Amino acid sequence: MSNQEPVNSFSSRIVVLPEANIDTDQIIPARFLTTTTKAGLGKVAFNDWRYNADGSNKPHILNEIDPTEHRVLVAGNNLGCGSSREHAPWALMDYGFKAVISTEIADIFKSNSLKNGLLPVVVSPEIHDKLTQNPQQRVTIDLESCTLTLEDGTTVTFQVEAFARQCLLEGVDAMGWLLKRLPEIEAYEQTNNKAA
């Protein structure tokens, strides 16, 4: 996908996975990484949490909810740690998520998520508690104002790196942004003796 659909404001129910340190191996186990496309990874999102070895369902919340109704994943601290696999946000988005919320989100996973239009939202432990204590609630996320509004009306702001935010709001294509800088890149290579 070269150009992302602009992301702005949406409301949705949340789903809570309370575990801390959910690594990208949990989000999508490595044996599913032999794919050469991005499509269809939602069915193996959290595969080993959701399915038995014979493929039958385990009792897990992600097998019970309607993904079209629960677009926001609330997870424990340090979400997305571990492997740099971009298959993790691809799988979460294909499952149906539009945003992930945690008290801390790992660097590479955050960067990968932003590039695909999956919004990473870091909140304080207090707000996280309010979310997990009412795990059925509906929240509103507004990227323009960078605000998260809980069902009880509490509104907090969150940080999104300015350029990533602009890319999401306006559908700016990050590769295109870099390609526009090819003259500067060539000049840098000449000056620094790095030309081909």
Next chain:
Amino acid sequence: MSKPKSLFEKVWERHIVEEEGADKPAVLYIDLHLVHEVTSPQAFSELDARGLKVRRPDRTFATLDHSIPTLAPDADGNRPYVTAQAKKQVETLEANAAKNGLRLFGYDAENRGVVHVIGPEMGLTQPGFTVVCGDSHTSTHGAFGCIAFGIGTSEVGHVLATQCLAQRKPKTMRINITGALQPGVTGKDVALTVINTLGFSGGTGFALEYAGPVIEALDMEGRMTVCNLSIEAGARCGMIAPDQKTVEWLRGREYVPQGAAFDEAAAQWLTLKSDDGAVFDKEITIDGSAIEPMATWGTSPDQGAPIVKGVPVAANEDEERALKYMGFTGGEAREVEKVDVVFIGSCTNGRMADLRAAAAIMKGRKVAPGVRALIVPGSEWVRVEAEKEGLHQIFLEAGAEWRLPGCSMCIAMNGDFVLPGQLAVSTSNRNFEGRQGPGSRTVLASPATAAASAIAGHVADPRQFMQLESA
């Protein structure tokens, strides 16, 4: 007088094509881009969709490591791929490399191997470089004074197309390791201690610099192991200032300058160190003399402890969950942990120094009954060198398997995996739930500890075997 700078700042500044601003990241130039079969196909597809080719094939090198079998092909040359899709993924990289004129270290190449083993081995990795790869353990190359970090597939596409990345400058943290390591303590034990000290996310947002007498005394392989595991504390990269050891390790390697040009380059490399008075956003000190052989007991790499101290009692819910998954109660000695599998290899510990350390323990001994020991060299070069030294004979005589190079059981996507419920002592980098196969349980440790555990049949402090040898 100019402001004192850290090693990170010096390398970062040399790669700025366009400065960072409030509303835009810096455009960072990438000297070396390493590519493997798993995280690249969608990036090449993106280039195809835009009608682009790889901009700098001379700075882009590809290898096969993650999904390739480590068993030899059959008599007809068929390789035992785990699935047809794994084979297709390898063929996709072969086709993308050919189409874009990239050098691919494929099956026939004498240099094929795990991406973070072959980069330094060939001298592709050079001090002061920026190095990226679609793999979180790219931090390994920081051992040579590089800013080296893992990127996602979108960014792999960005580098293929432009040789640049849009990046914000991370914060800096220096980790000083004082004193001197005790005998039997290795770079892996240092790394597991650092992660245990920082915590699993303690490095998030930081570029780490490892410094102090313990780091200076480590060999290059040990330094690579330390930098490799930076990501396991959440850090984007970890680096070590180049010194004479770095220079001598690189001298004569295929891609470094040769002759007088090498000495000129080396003089330049040796200037890459943090100035006196350089300011870091955070600085911590660890007593290296107190580090002991480490083993993890939980399901994240920070959940480790000195082997002699046994398994700790859970301090919170997360630790309880980890102990439950691992089948430990907490408070027990490590000797009660019966081992099913020992894996020695990976980008963390698949180099010659690692195999020598394991062989020194295994020599003249036998792998305990019921233990499957798998030794996987990090590269073809390592495999050939190890065979020249006869290390493979030591492993085979001990009852271990000797395989072809690859990531193998570290990521368990090529058919080498640990069975459900089995306990593995592994020299790799992640003990996540199911990392080495669904339901697998992983204890991370050094090559010496893994070898000692293979012999003992339980998690074992390697020093008992070292003492036996000197007696």
